[in-house]
Amino acid sequence: MLEIRNLHASVNGKEILNGINLKVQAGEVHAIMGPNGSGKSTLAQVLAGRETYEATEGEVLYEGKDLLAMSPEDRAREGVFLAFQYPVEIPGVSNIYFLKAALNAVRKHKGLEEVDAVDFLQLVKQRTKLVEIDESLLNRPVNEGFSGGEKKRNEIFHMAVLEPKLAILDETDSGLDIDALRIVADGVNKLRKKDNAVIVVTHYQRLLNYIVPDFVHVLVDGRIVKSGGKELALELEERGYEWVKEADRVAIQA
Amino acid sequence: MTSTNQAVDCYRSHFEAFERTLNGESQSGLHQLRREAMGKLSDSGFPTTRHEEWKFTNIAPITKIDFKPVFSSDAEGIQADQVRRFSFGTHHQLVFVDGHFSIELSTVGTLPKGVYCGSLAAAVKVSGDRVQQYLGRQVKIDETPFVSLNTAFLIDGAFIQIPDGVILEESIHLLFIASGRGQVLIAPRNLIVLGKRSQASIVESYVSLKDSQYLTDAVTEIIVGDEAVLEHDKLQKESSDAFHVAMIHARLAAKTTFTSNSIAIGGSIVRNNVTAILDAEGSECTLNGLSLATASQIIDNHTTIDHAKPHCASHELYKSILDGRSRGVFNGKIFVRPQAQKTDAKQTNKTLLLSDDATVDTKPQLEIFADDVKCTHGATVGQLDADQVFYLRSRGIDEMTARDILTFAFASDVVSRVHVPPLRIQLEALIHGRLDQGRKL
Ligand SMILES: Nc1ncnc2c1ncn2[C@@H]1O[C@H](COP(=O)(O)OP(=O)(O)OP(=O)(O)O)[C@@H](O)[C@H]1O
Ligand SMILES: [Mg+2]
Numbered sequence: 001m002l003e004i005r006n007l008h009a010s011v012n013g014k015e016i017l018n019g020i021n022l023k024v025q026a027g028e029v030h031a032i033m034g035p036n037g038s039g040k041s042t043l044a045q046v047l048a049g050r051e052t053y054e055a056t057e058g059e060v061l062y063e064g065k066d067l068l069a070m071s072p073e074d075r076a077r078e079g080v081f082l083a084f085q086y087p088v089e090i091p092g093v094s095n096i097y098f099l100k101a102a103l104n105a106v107r108k109h110k111g112l113e114e115v116d117a118v119d120f121l122q123l124v125k126q127r128t129k130l131v132e133i134d135e136s137l138l139n140r141p142v143n144e145g146f147s148g149g150e151k152k153r154n155e156i157f158h159m160a161v162l163e164p165k166l167a168i169l170d171e172t173d174s175g176l177d178i179d180a181l182r183i184v185a186d187g188v189n190k191l192r193k194k195d196n197a198v199i200v201v202t203h204y205q206r207l208l209n210y211i212v213p214d215f216v217h218v219l220v221d222g223r224i225v226k227s228g229g230k231e232l233a234l235e236l237e238e239r240g241y242e243w244v245k246e247a248d249r250v251a252i253q254a
Numbered sequence: 255m256t257s258t259n260q261a262v263d264c265y266r267s268h269f270e271a272f273e274r275t276l277n278g279e280s281q282s283g284l285h286q287l288r289r290e291a292m293g294k295l296s297d298s299g300f301p302t303t304r305h306e307e308w309k310f311t312n313i314a315p316i317t318k319i320d321f322k323p324v325f326s327s328d329a330e331g332i333q334a335d336q337v338r339r340f341s342f343g344t345h346h347q348l349v350f351v352d353g354h355f356s357i358e359l360s361t362v363g364t365l366p367k368g369v370y371c372g373s374l375a376a377a378v379k380v381s382g383d384r385v386q387q388y389l390g391r392q393v394k395i396d397e398t399p400f401v402s403l404n405t406a407f408l409i410d411g412a413f414i415q416i417p418d419g420v421i422l423e424e425s426i427h428l429l430f431i432a433s434g435r436g437q438v439l440i441a442p443r444n445l446i447v448l449g450k451r452s453q454a455s456i457v458e459s460y461v462s463l464k465d466s467q468y469l470t471d472a473v474t475e476i477i478v479g480d481e482a483v484l485e486h487d488k489l490q491k492e493s494s495d496a497f498h499v500a501m502i503h504a505r506l507a508a509k510t511t512f513t514s515n516s517i518a519i520g521g522s523i524v525r526n527n528v529t530a531i532l533d534a535e536g537s538e539c540t541l542n543g544l545s546l547a548t549a550s551q552i553i554d555n556h557t558t559i560d561h562a563k564p565h566c567a568s569h570e571l572y573k574s575i576l577d578g579r580s581r582g583v584f585n586g587k588i589f590v591r592p593q594a595q596k597t598d599a600k601q602t603n604k605t606l607l608l609s610d611d612a613t614v615d616t617k618p619q620l621e622i623f624a625d626d627v628k629c630t631h632g633a634t635v636g637q638l639d640a641d642q643v644f645y646l647r648s649r650g651i652d653e654m655t656a657r658d659i660l661t662f663a664f665a666s667d668v669v670s671r672v673h674v675p676p677l678r679i680q681l682e683a684l685i686h687g688r689l690d691q692g693r694k695l
Contacts, residue, residue, distance in 0.1 A: 092663025
C-alpha cells in the first residue's frame with residue numbers, strides 16, 4: 001500500500017528526514033516511536049503533503065502512485081488521512097460544515113453524488129457514537145476552544161466519517177485521559193479492515209496495548225534505526241532510547 | 255486645488271439654478287440651512303490628501319466631474335420586479351430613486367400608531383416643525399465638505415420617527431436605487447428619531463440598476479431616546495463605477511443600545527464616516543464594519559465614538575478583505591471626555607489581504623481624558639493562515655475552496671452580528687457570490 005524509499009526531507013535547508021525506508025501493507029498496523037524532535041511529525045506531514053517540507057531525495061509510492069507528486073487534497077481523496085499532533089483551530093467554520101465539505105470532496109473524486117442531508121446526519125450520528133464525541137462539538141467552529149482531548153477525539157471522528165485507507169495518527173493519544181484513550185483506540189480498531197492500514201506515532205506503549213501493532217519502528221535523527229514486533233515497544237518503555245542509539249552508532253562505525 | 259475649487263463653482267451654479275426654481279420656499283427654514291451649507295462648502299472647498307482626515311484617500315477623481323444634482327423623483331420606467339431583487343422580505347420598504355422617494359415602488363405594512371415612516375420631503379411639507387427640530391442639529395453642516403454638499407441639496411430622504419415605548423417587530427428597509435441616468439449627484443438625507451424605550455431595526459441599502467458613474471453623498475442623522483434600542487444596518491453595493499461618500503451620525507441618550515453594521519461591497523471610491531455620541535450615562539454602542547474590495551476600489555472607513563458621559567460601553571469591530579490592487583483605510587477615533595469615567599471601550603480592526611498588491615492604512619486614534627476607564631484597541635493585517643489552508647486541504651478540500659471557506663469565515667464574523675435574519679442570509683449569499691466570481695473577490 002505504502003512504500004517509502006530513502007526519503008530525505010528538509011525545511012529551510014535543514015535536513016530533518018535522513019533516508020527513511022518503510023513498507024506498509026494493507027491490513028497492517030505500524031507504530032513509530034522515537035525521541036522528541038526526531039522527525040516523526042515531519043514524516044507524517046510530508047506524507048500528507050505539507051509544502052513547508054521539501055522532499056529532497058527518495059520516493060514514496062502509494063498504491064503504486066507517486067505520492068509526492070500529488071496535491072494534499074488528492075492524497076486525502078485517495079484515502080490518506082493525517083490526524084494532526086496539533087489540530088488547527090478554524091474560527092468561523094463549523095465542524096459539521098467542514099466535515100460535509102470534506103466528505104463531498106472525497107465522494108466527488110470517487111465519482112459519487114454529494115451526500116444528501118438525511119444520510120449525512122445519520123452517518124454523523126453513528127460515528128459520533130463510535131468515538132463517543134460530544135454532539136455539541138459538531139456545531140462549534142472547528143477545534144476552536146476545544147480542550148486538548150476534544151481536539152484529538154475530533155480528529156478520530158473526522159477519520160471515522162471519511163474512512164481513509166491509510167490513516168496516520170500523530171500522537172493522537174497524548175492529551176487523552178485514560179477512558180478517552182480506550183474509546184479512541186476502540187474506535188480505531190472498529191474502523192480497521194483488511195484493506196486499510198494505520199501508522200501510529202506515539203510515545204507511549206499504553207496505546208499499543210489497545211491498538212496492537214504488527215511492527216514497531218524507532219526513528220532517531222530522521223532515520224529508522226530499529227524495527228521489530230510489538231515487544232520492541234515494551235523494551236523501549238523499559239530501557240529508553242539510549243541503547244538503540246548506541247547500537248546504531250556501533251553499526252554505523254562498523 | 256484648482257480642480258476642487260472648480261467643483262465647488264459647479265455646485266454653486268447648480269445651487270443658484272435650484273434657488274431660482276424655489277420661489278416662496280426660498281424663505282423657509284430648510285432653505286436657510288441649505289444656503290448656509292452652500293456657504294460652508296464655498297469656504298472649505300473639497301479636501302485634498304493634505305488634509306489630515308483625507309490623507310489616505312484621494313478624492314480628486316470625484317471633484318473632477320461635474321455631477322448634476324437630481325432635484326426630483328423620476329421612477330418612470332422602473333418596474334417593481336427590478337426592485338424586488340434588492341428586497342429581503344420586510345413589509346416596510348421605502349424606495350428612493352436617485353435619492354427621491356417613490357411612492358409607487360414603496361410598500362409600508364401596518365405600523366403601530368404614531369410611527370412615521372416615509373419621505374422626508376413629504377414630512378417637511380406636512381409638519382415642518384416636527385422635522386426641523388431635529389434636522390441638521392445632530393451633524394454639523396460643515397462636519398465634512400460632503401455633509402455641506404449634502405445639506406446644500408437637501409430635498410428628500412427617509413424620515414422615521416418611532417414614538418415612546420413603541421417596539422417595531424419588523425425591520426424597515428430604506429432602499430436607495432441609482433437609476434444610472436448619467437453623471438448625477440444623489441444626496442439623500444435621512445432622519446431617524448427613536449422615542450424613549452422604543453425599539454427598531456432599520457436597514458439602508460444602496461444599489462445601482464446599471465453600471466454608471468455618479469456620486470452618492472448620503473447623510474443619516476439618528477437620535478436614540480432614553481432606553482431605546484436601535485440596530486442600523488447599511489449595505490452598500492453600488493456600481494463599481496460609482497462614488498459613495500456617506501455619513502451616519504448618531505446621538506445616544508441614556509441607557510440606549512445602539513448597533514451600527516456597515517457592509518461595503520461596491521463603489522469605486524467609498525468613504526464612510528460613522529459617528530456615535532454617547533451623550534448620557536449607561537449606553538452601549540456597537541459599531542461593526544465589513545469591506546470587500548477588489549480591482550482598484552478604495553474603501554475608507556472613519557469611525558468616531560465620543561464618550562461624553564460616564565458608564566458607557568462601546569465595542570467596535572471593523573474588518574476588510576482586500577483583493578486585486580484595492581486599498582482599505584480604517585481610522586477609528588475614540589474620545590473619552592474628562593467626565594466620562596468608567597468608560598469601557600474596545601476597538602478591533604482586522605484586514606485580510608488576498609493579493610500582494612492590496613494595501614491598507616489603519617490608524618486607531620484614542621484620546622482619553624478620564625483616568626478610570628478601560629480602553630483597548632488592536633489591529634491585525636495578514637494573509638490567510640497557511641496552517642488552516644493545509645488543514646482543510648489535508649481533508650480533501652481543494653485549495654481554492656479552502657481559501658474561500660476561510661475568507662468567508664473571516665467575513666461571517668461581522669455578518670453574524672446582523673440581527674435581521676433575512677438580511678443576514680442575503681449578505682451571506684452575496685459574499686458567497688463574490689467569492690465564486692472567478693474565485694476572486
Ligand atoms: N517548520 C520548521 N522549521 C524549522 N524546524 C522545524 C520545522 N518543523 C520541524 N522542525 C524541526 O525538525 C525536527 C523534527 O521535528 P518533528 O516535529 O518532526 O519531531 P517529532 O519527532 O514529531 O517530535 P515530538 O515527539 O516532540 O512531536 C525538530 O528539531 C524541529 O524543531
Ligand atoms: Mg511530533
